[in-house]
Amino acid sequence: MLVGETAKRSCSTVATALLFDVFGTLVDWRGGVIEALRTFAARTGISADWAAFADDWRAAYGPSMDRVRRGEVGWQNLDALHAASLAELLERYGAGDAGGEERARLVKAWHALRPWPDVVGGLERLRRRFIVASLSNGNIALQIDLRRHAELPLDMLFSAELFGHYKPDPQTYLGACALLDLRPERVMLVAAHTGDLLAAQACGLQTAFIARPLEHGVGGAVDTGSAAVDLHADGIDALAQRLGA
Amino acid sequence: MLVGETAKRSCSTVATALLFDVFGTLVDWRGGVIEALRTFAARTGISADWAAFADDWRAAYGPSMDRVRRGEVGWQNLDALHAASLAELLERYGAGDAGGEERARLVKAWHALRPWPDVVGGLERLRRRFIVASLSNGNIALQIDLRRHAELPLDMLFSAELFGHYKPDPQTYLGACALLDLRPERVMLVAAHTGDLLAAQACGLQTAFIARPLEHGVGGAVDTGSAAVDLHADGIDALAQRLGA
Numbered sequence: 300m301l302v303g304e305t306a307k308r309s310c311s312t313v314a315t316a317l318l319f320d321v322f323g324t325l326v327d328w329r330g331g332v333i334e335a336l337r338t339f340a341a342r343t344g345i346s347a348d349w350a351a352f353a354d355d356w357r358a359a360y361g362p363s364m365d366r367v368r369r370g371e372v373g374w375q376n377l378d379a380l381h382a383a384s385l386a387e388l389l390e391r392y393g394a395g396d397a398g399g400e401e402r403a404r405l406v407k408a409w410h411a412l413r414p415w416p417d418v419v420g421g422l423e424r425l426r427r428r429f430i431v432a433s434l435s436n437g438n439i440a441l442q443i444d445l446r447r448h449a450e451l452p453l454d455m456l457f458s459a460e461l462f463g464h465y466k467p468d469p470q471t472y473l474g475a476c477a478l479l480d481l482r483p484e485r486v487m488l489v490a491a492h493t494g495d496l497l498a499a500q501a502c503g504l505q506t507a508f509i510a511r512p513l514e515h516g517v518g519g520a521v522d523t524g525s526a527a528v529d530l531h532a533d534g535i536d537a538l539a540q541r542l543g544a
Numbered sequence: 545m546l547v548g549e550t551a552k553r554s555c556s557t558v559a560t561a562l563l564f565d566v567f568g569t570l571v572d573w574r575g576g577v578i579e580a581l582r583t584f585a586a587r588t589g590i591s592a593d594w595a596a597f598a599d600d601w602r603a604a605y606g607p608s609m610d611r612v613r614r615g616e617v618g619w620q621n622l623d624a625l626h627a628a629s630l631a632e633l634l635e636r637y638g639a640g641d642a643g644g645e646e647r648a649r650l651v652k653a654w655h656a657l658r659p660w661p662d663v664v665g666g667l668e669r670l671r672r673r674f675i676v677a678s679l680s681n682g683n684i685a686l687q688i689d690l691r692r693h694a695e696l697p698l699d700m701l702f703s704a705e706l707f708g709h710y711k712p713d714p715q716t717y718l719g720a721c722a723l724l725d726l727r728p729e730r731v732m733l734v735a736a737h738t739g740d741l742l743a744a745q746a747c748g749l750q751t752a753f754i755a756r757p758l759e760h761g762v763g764g765a766v767d768t769g770s771a772a773v774d775l776h777a778d779g780i781d782a783l784a785q786r787l788g789a
Binding site for chain 2: 378430447455460481
């Protein structure tokens with residue numbers, strides 16, 4: 300039942316727990332961040348291409364985590380990385396005068412994002428049959444706010460912060476499996492990002508790709524998945540259907 | 545509003561998050577464990593005083609954690625501690641023949657306990673106004689099962705396992721506050737056990753005592769709280785009332 304038409308390896312083991320990537324997979328970070336930037340613009344009278352700003356902010360995320368992952372800087376959680384990249388971007392976009400309270404409010408925009416329309420219902424269905432948890436690079440305080448704001452019915456929040464490692468480091472996938480007290484083959488990572496999925500697969504987890512063609516907006520980059528991933532679905536509700544939940 | 549008649553210190557700060565002890569405070573461990581032992585007895589034909597067995601099992605918990613806390617043994621999660629003390633008790637109660645599957649089932653009884661009647665409704669009320677999370681010595685896999693079984697509406701599960709320290713070590717209270725990104729004075733520990741509350745208070749947390757006179761059964765030991773604790777309530781629903789939620 301776990302094996303779809305696109306599966307390239309056999310999944311004879313039914314998963315016990317599903318781990319969900321959050322930004323992009325469960326919530327629309329881009330829409331929410333652009334909205335917060337426009338509210339900031341209305342308050343401060345600063346004008347800029349806020350969609351480009353949001354994209355640049357998200358683009359800074361990988362390199363800033365990589366500096367932590369390579370040990371060039373000590374552990375910093377995602378709020379701290381967002382605050383640092385925001386400071387650079389405000390300068391670059393001619394908004395370097397923005398005060399501390401405005402900056403804090405913008406960093407908090409990542410705590411209050413909307414779920415994609417298929418998410419809450421899909422998770423409710425899956426939760427009847429599987430343990431459902433997040434596995435996100437977002438810090439715990441951020442994920443708690445997001446869970447409350449988006450009403451995500453998750454049994455547990457797993458964060459890079461608990462392991463002192465960011466995805467795609469193996470410590471994150473294997474750390475979550477250890478806390479679940481499950482062998483990796485009993486756990487499935489669900490994500491809209493092929494890199495995340497292949498890293499989890501290398502740790503022995505099952506994998507499901509969720510198509511989110513609008514994650515980066517109309518005309519933006521699209522991740523179309525990989526034949527190596529066990530399962531592809533168009534949303535969380537479609538995944539529930541595929542998994543018989 | 546946070547200061548009740550029994551409060552001995554002033555709580556000028558309103559808490560942002562409430563951390564709940566689990567065994568005894570939210571769930572009736574004794575009733576559930578006795579029930580599982582009686583089912584085990586019916587299956588195996590072994591007879592014993594199962595209420596006394598449950599009490600002895602719970603009594604083994606403190607000393608077994610203390611061995612971990614003093615560093616006499618390496619980290620072991622609560623499932624492992626329960627399994628070890630169960631083995632000793634089965635021997636002592638003349639049930640040393642019990643097989644591995646029966647033992648595993650009994651250890652799992654701690655994953656499927658019933659909440660006290662005031663808990664689910666009380667947490668729902670509190671959750672509208674506060675972040676609500678557990679802070680338990682139970683390992684994450686155990687707490688996930690418990691959360692699902694008892695339908696506890698908690699925003700996050702914090703466990704001793706995340707900090708490599710058992711309560712009442714300060715690392716647990718301060719570790720949860722750090723992950724919440726809140727100063728200890730913005731966090732309130734809610735528990736039915738005075739020792740837990742005083743340890744949290746020493747770390748700067750606010751404290752609320754919940755009376756659970758039947759935690760140890762009819763005629764059992766009763767914790768009646770301490771004048772040093774900020775707030776006393778007869779249940780989680782009564783706590784919600786007191787906190788204006």
